[in-house]
Every structure is written in structure tokens, then in C-alpha cells.
Amino acid sequence: MTGKRSDAGGIEGFFRGLGDLVEKLGELAETGEALQKEGNIETKTSGGRQVKGVYGFTVRVGLGDEGEPRPRVEPFGNIRRDEETGASVVQEVTEPMVDVFEEDGHVQVVAELPGIGAEDIELELNGDVLDIQAASGDKKYRKEVLLPRSFTADGMTHSCRNGILEVRLS
Structure with missing residues (x-):
């Protein structure tokens, strides 16, 4: 599902959409599927600078420690909550x-x-x-990925084609 808002109310719309999440989690637990929501917000800062925010999350249901379905919410994007003010802010990365x-x-x-080539990527592996x-240019990405072990x-190889990075660990 993708949405696009052109005003500062986009974040509120995103949070309103989370209301459906509780109902969907029950359905996901039964089917083992994934739910994904994403969107873009274009707005101006108080100084008049144009900023573009990308937000989204994926909810996956897998088996927990005791064999019960357990949902995991995995966010992505560049909108984060400021720890000091509690306000949502658009970050560069x-x-x-x-x-x-x-x-x-x-x-x-x-x-x-998107917009990244193999020469633009740095990988660092520390245990799990x-x-x-x-x-590359104005595209900047960073993610710490927790591995299963x-x-x-x-034992790591990787390739990147058309902005899709694939890392194989053995």
C-alpha cells in the first residue's frame, strides 16, 4: 500500500493508518503473511527549505520461542522521533x-x-x-541488521544490481 501526502498532516495520516494494524495482526497470525505500508511526505521546514520524508514498516509474523505466531514490526525510511522533543523529524540518512x-x-x-551501485556500498560484519x-549523491542509507547467528x-559475499543489495553469509 502506498500513500502520498503534500502537507505536514502526512505523519498524522500515517499514525491513523496504524489503527488498522491491530486487526491485521490477527489475520497475519492466522495466515503467516506480511503486511507493508509506506508513503512519502513533501513539506517545507520553518525556514522554507523543501524536505522529503519517506516512512514505512513491514509486519511479519513468524514462530516465536514457544511455537506461537509472533509479529515483528520492521521500520524503514528517514522519519524518526526526536528523543528530546518527541517531534517527528526528517533525517538525511x-x-x-x-x-x-x-x-x-x-x-x-x-x-x-535505490540509486546505489556496488561501488557505493560499505559492509561491516561484527558477529551477528x-x-x-x-x-551516492543525495542518496544515503544506513541499517544495522541483526542476523540469526x-x-x-x-564467509561473506555480496552483489548489487539495480539498487538491490544481496549479501550471502555462510
């Missing part, structure tokens, strides 16, 4: 949407980095945390 797949003998991480950073850098 965008958190990309990332999927982690446990496959036979390895883990596959897939990140969406993969840090993805990428920058620890890996070493010598």
Missing part, C-alpha cells in the same frame, strides 16, 4: 527495507537501495550484526 532469509547452509540478506552503509567476514 534513510533506513532501507531489508529482508533476512535463512536458507540451507547460509543466510541471505536483501536490501533495497551486519552494518550496511551506502551513499554470528558470522565471519571471510
Whole structure:
């Protein structure tokens, strides 16, 4: 689902949309599907500067420790809550949407980095945390990905085509 707002009320619209989340989580627990919502906000700062915010989240339901369906909310975008003021602010660095797949003998991480090429990406692996950073022109991305177990850098390969980063860890 995608929405676009051209006024400062876009964030309130996003939070209103979260009201449907509770109902959808029940459906997701039954079907094991994923729910995703994203949108863009274009507005001006008090100084008159044009800013563009991207927000979104993915809700996935998987089995928890005791075999019960457990929802996980994974945010992405560049709108964050300021810790001091509590206000939502647009940041320069965008958190990309990332999927982690446990496959036979390895883990596959897939990140969406529009406008980024292979030469623009920096990866750092520290045990069970993969840090993805990428920058090209005005496109800047950063995400720390928690992996299902620890890996070493010598078991990591990656490729990037059309802004889709694929990291294989074994």
C-alpha cells in the first residue's frame, strides 16, 4: 500500500493508518503473511527549505520461542522521533527495507537501495550484526541488521544490481 501526502498532516495520516494494524495482526497470525505500508511526505521546514520524508514498516509474523505466531514490526525510511522533543523529524540518512532469509547452509540478506551501485556500498560484519552503509549523491542509507547467528567476514559475499543489495553469509 502506498500513500502520498503534500502537507505536514502526512505523519498524522500515517499514525491513523496504524489503527488498522491491530486487526491485521490477527489475520497475519492466522495466515503467516506480511503486511507493508509506506508513503512519502513533501513539506517545507520553518525556514522554507523543501524536505522529503519517506516512512514505512513491514509486519511479519513468524514462530516465536514457544511455537506461537509472533509479529515483528520492521521500520524503514528517514522519519524518526526526536528523543528530546518527541517531534517527528526528517533525517538525511534513510533506513532501507531489508529482508533476512535463512536458507540451507547460509543466510541471505536483501536490501533495497535505490540509486546505489556496488561501488557505493560499505559492509561491516561484527558477529551477528551486519552494518550496511551506502551513499551516492543525495542518496544515503544506513541499517544495522541483526542476523540469526554470528558470522565471519571471510564467509561473506555480496552483489548489487539495480539498487538491490544481496549479501550471502555462510
